[in-house]
Amino acid sequence: xxxxxxxQEARQRLDQIGGADLxxxxxxxxxxxxIGSAIEPVNRALxxxxxxxxxxxxxxxxxxxVSAQLHDPEGNGSSLWIGYPGLTPNQPVSPAQSIVEAYRxxxxxxxxxxxxxxxxxxxxxxxxxxxxxxxxxxxxLERKFDLVAPCYARNxxxxxxxxxxxxxxxxxxxxxxxxxPMGPDCGISAALLQRFVDHGSSPPSSGRARPPMSIAxxxxxxxxxxxxAYVGRRFYSSxxxxxxxxxxxxxxxxxxxxxxxxxxxxxRVRGSQPIPTFGDPLPVAEEIGxxxxxxxxxxxxxGSENLQEIWGLVLPxxxxxxxxxxxxxxxxxxxxxxxxxxxxxxxxxxxxxxxxINRDHLLRAMTPLYLGxxxxxxLEMETAVPAVVEQRLERLCLAYEAGKTYFLSRWRWPDRxxx
Amino acid sequence: xxxxxxxxxNRATVRVVSEVVNLLPGxxxxxxxxxxxxxxxxxxxFTLRRSLRSIDFDERxxxxxxxxxxxxxxxxxxxxxxxSRVVFWGIVLIGFLIGIAxxxxxxxSQFVSSLLAYLPNVIAAVLVLLVGNLIAQFLARSVLIGxxxxxxxxxxxxxxxxxxxxxxxxxxxxxxxLSIGGDIVRMAFGxxxxxxxxxxxxxxxxxxxxxxxxxxxxxSSRTPTEVEEPFxxx
Numbered sequence: 271x272x273x274x275x276x277x278q279e280a281r282q283r284l285d286q287i288g289g290a291d292l293x294x295x296x297x298x299x300x301x302x303x304x305i306g307s308a309i310e311p312v313n314r315a316l317x318x319x320x321x322x323x324x325x326x327x328x329x330x331x332x333x334x335x336v337s338a339q340l341h342d343p344e345g346n347g348s349s350l351w352i353g354y355p356g357l358t359p360n361q362p363v364s365p366a367q368s369i370v371e372a373y374r375x376x377x378x379x380x381x382x383x384x385x386x387x388x389x390x391x392x393x394x395x396x397x398x399x400x401x402x403x404x405x406x407x408x409x410x411l412e413r414k415f416d417l418v419a420p421c422y423a424r425n426x427x428x429x430x431x432x433x434x435x436x437x438x439x440x441x442x443x444x445x446x447x448x449x450x451p452m453g454p455d456c457g458i459s460a461a462l463l464q465r466f467v468d469h470g471s472s473p474p475s476s477g478r479a480r481p482p483m484s485i486a487x488x489x490x491x492x493x494x495x496x497x498x499a500y501v502g503r504r505f506y507s508s509x510x511x512x513x514x515x516x517x518x519x520x521x522x523x524x525x526x527x528x529x530x531x532x533x534x535x536x537x538r539v540r541g542s543q544p545i546p547t548f549g550d551p552l553p554v555a556e557e558i559g560x561x562x563x564x565x566x567x568x569x570x571x572x573g574s575e576n577l578q579e580i581w582g583l584v585l586p587x588x589x590x591x592x593x594x595x596x597x598x599x600x601x602x603x604x605x606x607x608x609x610x611x612x613x614x615x616x617x618x619x620x621x622x623x624x625x626x627i628n629r630d631h632l633l634r635a636m637t638p639l640y641l642g643x644x645x646x647x648x649l650e651m652e653t654a655v656p657a658v659v660e661q662r663l664e665r666l667c668l669a670y671e672a673g674k675t676y677f678l679s680r681w682r683w684p685d686r687x688x689x
Numbered sequence: 690x691x692x693x694x695x696x697x698x699n700r701a702t703v704r705v706v707s708e709v710v711n712l713l714p715g716x717x718x719x720x721x722x723x724x725x726x727x728x729x730x731x732x733x734x735f736t737l738r739r740s741l742r743s744i745d746f747d748e749r750x751x752x753x754x755x756x757x758x759x760x761x762x763x764x765x766x767x768x769x770x771x772x773s774r775v776v777f778w779g780i781v782l783i784g785f786l787i788g789i790a791x792x793x794x795x796x797x798s799q800f801v802s803s804l805l806a807y808l809p810n811v812i813a814a815v816l817v818l819l820v821g822n823l824i825a826q827f828l829a830r831s832v833l834i835g836x837x838x839x840x841x842x843x844x845x846x847x848x849x850x851x852x853x854x855x856x857x858x859x860x861x862x863x864x865x866x867l868s869i870g871g872d873i874v875r876m877a878f879g880x881x882x883x884x885x886x887x888x889x890x891x892x893x894x895x896x897x898x899x900x901x902x903x904x905x906x907x908x909s910s911r912t913p914t915e916v917e918e919p920f921x922x923x
Contacts (some may be wrong), residue, residue, distance in 0.1 A: 428921040503795070515838045517923055563921065569840055576837050576844050580830065634834045644920060 275451040283350055284326070284383070290350075291322075292407060293385040295376030296329040297369065297392050305331040308395045309351075315403035317413065325349040328379060330372075339682040352380070369454055373466075380460075381467045387411050388463055392454035394505035405499035405549050406457035415546075416494035419486060420459035421449045422504040424554035426651050426659040427561070431521060433663055434643055435615055442612075442670035443529060444490045445539040449498060451486035452521070458485065462494050484528050491535045500549035518640060519633040537678060541626055541673060554656070562653055566645035567604055572596045573638025579637045584621040587614055596642070606646040608669035615670075616677040624684055628647055696895025719788030726784020727777075741769040788879040814863040825852045843893060849888040857881055 284290075294310055308329075316325055331353055354375070369392055380388040387410040391398055409415040422429070440451045453673060465488055489496050529536070573581075574597035582590060594612055599605075618636050622629055651659055741747075746769050786801055829852035836844030861878035864870055870877075 424921075425919075427919050430920060430922045432923075514922060515834075521923065565840065569838070572840060572842070572844065573837050576833060580834070627830075628803050631830055631834055634838060644922075648920070 279504055284352075288327040290324045290380075290383045290385045291387070292316075292319075292325045292401070292411070293376065293380040293383060293388045294325060294327045295372065295379070295388065295390045295394070296327065297372035297376065297390060305329050305395065308391070310399060311400040312403055313349065315402035315407065318400070318404045319407060323411065323571070326379075326383060326385075327351045328354045328376060330354065353495055364400070366517075377458075377463055377466050380463055384460070384674075385463075386460050387457060388460075389457045390453070392456060393462070397503050397505050399502055401549075401572075402455075402501040405501050406455065409497050409499065409546075409548060410457050410459050413497075414459075414495065415497045416456075416459040416462040417486065417489040417496045419450055419496065419498040420453060420455045420504075421500045421549075421551065423500070423502055423554050424504065425554050426654065426656070428504075430644055431518065431640070432612070432649075433666075434640065434647070435522065436525060438663075438667040438670040439525070439529075439619075440614060441542045441667050442486065443536040443539065443673050444484075444487055444532075445536075445542045446490050446496060447542050447544045447667070448486055448496070453485070455501065455504075456485060458647060459494075462489055462492070465492060484524065487528050487532060491532050492560065497546040499547065500551050502552055502556065514641075515634040515637040518637055519630060522618075522633055522636070523622075523629065525592065526619050529619055530623045533681070542667075561648045563645035563648050564601060565649075566641040567601050569638045570642030570645065573642075575597050575637075577638065580627065580631070583626050584632065584635075585614065585617050589617065593639075601677050602649070604642075604646055605647060606643050608666045609673060611643050611666070612670045612673040613676060616673060616680065620680050620684060623681075715791040718791035719785075722784045722788030722791075723781065726781050726787070730777040730780030730784075733780060734773040737776055738769055738773040741772060746772075749752045810866050810868065814866040817866060818859055821855060821862070825855035826860065827850065828855060846889070846892060850885065854882065854885055857885065 294312065296305065312327060316323065327349055329351065347564050370668065372392070373390060376388060376390060385409060389406045391403070406418050406420070409418045429450070432452060437449060457579070462485075484648055485568065486496070576592055578590070581593070585593070596604065596606060618632065621627070621632055626632070647662075651662060656664065694891060710779065747767055786804075789800070790798075793828050829848045832851045833844055833848035836847050841847070861882075864874045
């Protein structure tokens with residue numbers, strides 16, 4: 271059904287070339303106006319691959335407008351560019367939902383074309399380079415990896431939810447040190463793609479749509495070969511305070527559901543292993559200056575004052591006591607220990623599974639705690655150099671790994687083990 | 690003459706005594722019915738209490754926000770106790786109605802008929818109260834969390850205001866179902882509801898006028914990107 275929406279001439283060309291070795295999906299709501307800037311990097315990336323790689327690039331811009339910019343609009347060379355309107359949702363949905371739908375669409379298109387590899391580009395196209403694309407493709411086509419996760423060059427205050435929660439949590443539970451398990455850019459092999467596309471009687475449009483972080487965890491649970499590659503700088507969108515709780519809900523909700531689904535796997539995992547990494551990290555100019563965390567600390571203090579009743583349903587008394595002490599500390603001495611933060615995240619993960627309160631309320635009630643951690647981290651790392659930041663994040667990951675025993679006990683005996 | 694007076698008095702005394710003697714079996718039957726219903730009620734209440742305690746009924750209601758953690762009255766500290774006592778006294782009441790039938794079956798029949806006709810209203814009122822309480826707790830929690838995330842200092846006041854607005858509405862609807870009060874209840878509800886809204890408006894508008902205006906000025910003078918610089922969460 272997805273292939274029927276493709277313009278007639280493009281479909282004829284697809285029929286002529288008979289499928290593709292590589293499918294590149296350029297998704298993201300903001301990519302349409304900037305698609306022209308992606309043509310050159312994609313072509314140079316494809317030129318660096320071994321010859322004869324038939325490539326189809328799906329994008330959400332106007333097919334005719336992009337064709338006009340191509341040297342080879344009919345795809346007689348190695349690549350065929352196709353404008354696919356289905357990559358942009360018709361109804362207004364949240365950014366997370368639109369990415370999930372776009373993922374599903376590209377997976378189904380790749381499966382329909384029997385591609386050996388599929389690359390998804392969801393980041394802002396202004397930062398995407400040829401190296402970005404080739405590093406996501408080469409490990410799959412040439413080294414037989416199944417998943418290539420991105421390593422972005424970022425400063426110490428970018429990707430904070432990933433640094434604070436997602437990456438260390440997946441590392442401690444699933445035992446793989448992936449810098450960005452949530453992508454959103456990634457490269458996937460055909461073998462891994464099969465897990466995300468439904469076959470059989472159900473139509474392709476009703477195929478299972480996996481959230482981005484499920485790709486990494488599904489690959490780990492399925493014993494697929496995973497690697498990561500340094501791709502360059504990524505543009506991070508700003509999140510105002512009004513939307514932060516919605517972002518946290520949309521990101522952590524599927525993550526916690528995934529953890530619940532894969533409980534049988536991660537309970538057997540001990541420690542963590544690094545994964546193969548390709549490329550060299552790009553330095554990022556750190557010119558941030560002083561940071562103002564007063565508002566974040568105020569949010570934490572307000573949460574501590576007003577949300578005790580809700581936090582009390584989720585967190586054990588020892589943790590609540592420590593949070594109350596922190597709420598009275600002077601702002602310049604405000605520090606949340608890594609062990610405490612790891613336990614808080616674990617407790618919320620467990621509460622999500624037990625449905626102690628409405629899940630939406632639970633995740634939104636976590637926002638002041640997350641802002642408290644961010645403020646604590648910012649005060650520590652305000653003048654730190656990148657090497658120190660990496661060490662700091664590594665200590666946080668080790669705290670998560672050390673706290674896994676605590677999490678296992680609470681997961682298995684939620685009523686009996688309550689320190 | 691005195692003979693006539695004593696005869697009249699004797700006849701009246703005999704009538705009274707015979708009426709009392711006629712009532713005695715009914716009284717005995719009523720007492721028996723009450724005793725038996727008390728025993729049955731006690732057994733059922735005990736069984737219900739054991740069952741509810743085995744499924745942690747009180748803890749579940751507390752998590753769902755149906756029951757606050759601190760209540761002064763000893764009886765209302767435990768929903769399990771409330772449920773078991775309702776069952777006990779309900780069965781005793783049924784026993785009482787059965788016992789009343791021993792005096793005058795027709796009277797009891799009329800009384801029971803009118804009671805049964807009123808029962809659907811009672812059930813509807815109880816359902817309205819339960820659902821209203823649930824909605825009030827949910828909305829209060831939603832408003833509390835949302836207001837805290839928006840850094841509003843009066844988050845708890847807003848949350849309590851929303852909760853009591855919904856509860857007042859619920860109680861008014863329940864009383865309407867029970868046909869209690871009529872116009873007096875409607876008027877009282879209107880005054881109370883309007884009073885709560887006015888009080889909230891005054892508390893927020895006047896009582897914390899400077900605080901709110903400072904807070905709103907701070908929020909409006911910042912753009913979303915300025916608030917979060919240099920942090921990028923996602």
